[in-house]
Amino acid sequence: MPPIPFTYGPLTLDRPTRNEAAVLGARSFYDDPFFIHLSAEPMLRARGLALYMRSHLAALRDTAVATGARDRAGNLVGICVWQKPGTYPLPVTAQVGEMVGALRALIPRPPALVTGFRYTMAVEKARPREDHWYLCLLAADPMAWRRGIGTALLEPGLATVDGDGLPAYLETQKEANVAYYRRFGFEETARLTPSPGGPALFTMTRPVR
Numbered sequence: 001m002p003p004i005p006f007t008y009g010p011l012t013l014d015r016p017t018r019n020e021a022a023v024l025g026a027r028s029f030y031d032d033p034f035f036i037h038l039s040a041e042p043m044l045r046a047r048g049l050a051l052y053m054r055s056h057l058a059a060l061r062d063t064a065v066a067t068g069a070r071d072r073a074g075n076l077v078g079i080c081v082w083q084k085p086g087t088y089p090l091p092v093t094a095q096v097g098e099m100v101g102a103l104r105a106l107i108p109r110p111p112a113l114v115t116g117f118r119y120t121m122a123v124e125k126a127r128p129r130e131d132h133w134y135l136c137l138l139a140a141d142p143m144a145w146r147r148g149i150g151t152a153l154l155e156p157g158l159a160t161v162d163g164d165g166l167p168a169y170l171e172t173q174k175e176a177n178v179a180y181y182r183r184f185g186f187e188e189t190a191r192l193t194p195s196p197g198g199p200a201l202f203t204m205t206r207p208v209r
Contacts, residue, residue, distance in 0.1 A: 006077065006144075008152055011066040013081075018057045020076040021068075021137075025053035028139035033199035034119065034173035038112040048105035053137075055101020059094040060136065063087035067156065069140070069149045078140040080153035085131040085166055115195045122194035126203045128169055133161045135170035150180075158184060161206070168206040173199050185209070 011017050026049035029035055039045040057064070060083060069078030089095065102120075106112040127134075135157075140149040161168045170186065172178065178188055186204040193200055 005072045006069045006147070006149060006152070008067060008069050011068040011079065013057050013060065013064055013066055017066075017068075017076075018054050021057055021079050021139075022050040022054040024076050024079060024141055025137065025139050026050040027141055030142075032173055034201070037195070037198045038106065038115055039109050041109075044108050048108070051101055051105040055098050055104075056136070057081065058101070059090055059098035061094065063090065064136065065157070065160075067153050069144075069153060071144070075141075077144045078149035078153055079137060080135075080150075080157060081137040082157050082160075083134040083136050085133055085164065088127065088134065115198060118194040119198075119201060122192050122201055123171055126171070126190055126192065126201075128167070128205070130167075132166055132205075133157070133164070133168045135168060154184060158206070162209045165208055167208050170204050172202050172204070175200065175202065178202050178204065 011021075013021070026046050029049055030046065035045055035049060039048055060081065063083050064081050065084060066079065066081045068076055068080075071077050090098075102116060103113070106116050135154075138150055138154060140147075158168065168186070170181065172181070181204050182188075184206065186206045188202055189205045190203040191200050192203070
């Protein structure tokens with residue numbers, strides 16, 4: 001049973017939900033080494049994160065399976081988003097929309113455009129080409145960390161992955177997350193440094209079970 005006082009259920013990534021998720025993602029990834037590397041100025045980073053999250057979720061559209069956690073007041077405090085197998089790469093129109101969102105997020109700090117492009121290319125090159133479930137996003141509000149939200153959101157998705165007999169794949173920029181995801185059967189597959197002086201990018205795969 002999910003831990004009280006949170007409730008869990010499927011999400012439709014419509015515009016209002018994307019807006020909620022963008023705010024949540026900006027809070028959750030505020031101290032992420034990669035985003036700090038892109039923008040050390042707090043207000044610009046918060047704005048850029050929200051813009052990027054919103055465009056990323058909009059690009060996924062019906063390729064995504066999303067689950068959310070809400071508190072007693074109905075606020076979104078956690079989200080887990082998987083991209084379905086066989087939907088990579090996204091259609092060109094979706095990729096363009098996501099690129100426009102990333103441009104809006106990074107344009108206040110032009111050097112970040114080059115850094116962001118390097119990371120994007122590294123992610124694209126490392127991603128498996130065979131069918132897999134891709135963990136696009138797992139985030140919880142910092143005020144609700146260590147309350148079991150991540151586990152409660154992640155485990156049902158992994159059950160679906162296992163039922164399909166497919167691997168799962170993710171990337172993370174936080175080294176501490178590597179140990180966390182190992183608890184769920186993910187194994188580190190690569191440690192990349194796309195930008196000189198920037199944080200590492202860790203790729204992880206959960207083999208077929």
